[in-house]
Amino acid sequence: MKTYNCGLEISLDLIGGKWKGLVLYYLLKGPKRTGELKRLINQISQKMLIQTLRELEADGLISKKMYNQVPPKVEYSMTALGRSLEPILKLLCDWGEDYAEQSYAPGEITILNLE
Numbered sequence: 001m002k003t004y005n006c007g008l009e010i011s012l013d014l015i016g017g018k019w020k021g022l023v024l025y026y027l028l029k030g031p032k033r034t035g036e037l038k039r040l041i042n043q044i045s046q047k048m049l050i051q052t053l054r055e056l057e058a059d060g061l062i063s064k065k066m067y068n069q070v071p072p073k074v075e076y077s078m079t080a081l082g083r084s085l086e087p088i089l090k091l092l093c094d095w096g097e098d099y100a101e102q103s104y105a106p107g108e109i110t111i112l113n114l115e
Contacts, residue, residue, distance in 0.1 A: 014059050020052055025089055
């Protein structure tokens with residue numbers, strides 16, 4: 001049995017960490033294959049990406065669809081529960097951009113906003 005101090009701790013347990021937010025952000029834009037996510041988040045290792053996808057799937061935030069074809073095709077997409085995070089992730093994106101604008105000199109930081 002898990003014990004949490006508050007709802008924020010539960011939320012951070014589900015979407016916290018270095019990569020989960022980015023994976024969710026890109027999946028909000030539509031289903032993606034593992035290779036597509038790896039290209040969008042090029043700093044993540046393949047092993048860490050797979051681990052992150054497994055955790056998000058186990059928590060019910062994303063789903064995995066396997067196609068019966070050769071070569072194998074696997075696609076990840078948001079579940080309804082995961083999609084409910086969209087306004088929160090959007091607010092976090094906006095907040096991060098505002099923070100960067102206020103805290104860094106022009107040219108000191110670049111936000112790519114890859115799609």
